[in-house]
Amino acid sequence: MGSATTQALAASNAALDAASGVDLGVAGELFAAARALADTPALSGALADWGASAPARAKVVSDVFATLQPVTRELLSTVGTQRWSRAADLVDAVEELAIRAAASADAKADVEGELFQFGRVVAGDPQLELALGSRLGEAGEKGRLVEALLGSRTSAATALIASAVVQRPRERRVRELLARAERIVASARGRKVARVTSAVPLSAAQIERIAKLLAAKYDSEISVNTVIDRSVVGGVRVQIADDVIDASVSTRLNDLRQRLAG
Incomplete structure (x- = not known):
């Protein structure tokens, strides 16, 4: 991780910690924003462009994500006005904010433990891991499959995180995506x-x-x-x-x- 990204991520996480009104709805919007940024390299590249002024990048966020809740837009604006080493780092940071937001919205749930157990289920079922990890599957269908599998067996935060991360694999195995999310949740909770x-x-x-x-x-x-x-x-x-x-x-x-x- 480059030094610029390290500082930018710290500032973005601090903005989340200071924000009020962060709930699962905000987390869901952040996950959707991360997918939109990943699917639109021109957009993520524009926000990570050091040559553009911070106000210009903030306006891009305001224009593109105008329909989102104010707190979500403010968090995305903070991310978009930081200096990132790579555009991919900016996208990953938005997903990390989404994971942290979900965990904070459901603070009493054992999100780390539930993500770990689901990761074990995936690792022990080759067909399930293939279905979730295949490049051929539609991202939204994978998310709905995870939601159906977890149902009421886990907290709402865990279901949201697990169903969201499988939709953006980034050449990683599903168990690795879940392990990363688990580490982020633990870090957010000081563990x-x-x-x-x-x-x-x-x-x-x-x-x-x-x-x-x-x-x-x-x-x-x-x-x-x-x-x-x-x-x-x-x-x-x-x-x-x-x-x-x-x-x-x-x-x-x-x-x-x-x-x-x-």
Whole structure:
């Protein structure tokens, strides 16, 4: 991520934090705006053009998104008047704002956990992952499929986020899109997400202990998602973003075999 994008994203997120009246309707409009920007390179390029003045870019937002709610237009104007390293970064930022807005509108829901569980369902069903990830499918149909699958099983925020992100894959697998959304929600709530893989289910006390250890290591509240994988034999494997802490028996055995093979 370029330095310009880093600063622009921070300013955009700060604008969302300061905004009032942010609800799921606003989140839905932001998701729609992100899709419109992605589908119209001339528009996203115009808003990311450093040569255009901030007032000129703000007018583009006002003209193009005139039918949206005032709070949505104000947030888009903030995004559009920042300096972005690439037009694609601007589009991703609007989608991130949408995810954060949905999570804040449904603050009591376990959105991270629900996104994680849906990601596991998708990863375990090749036909579903193919249907959602295929380039041949119509984006709106994919969104409606996700909404139908989740129904009342998840919070409204989770259903909105999941159904929206699958409509803009950006050459990524569905499980990766859901994982990114999960990380954004956790970040918005001041947490990091840890994926803990073990051979057998962990007790609540074990999960709490792992969370405390990780919180001390990363100086952040930790949201723990657990995965059962018999191949790890024993111990646990922990992943937080790109960091992997592997204390599994299978890994230690593999290391031993490699040393013996010399």
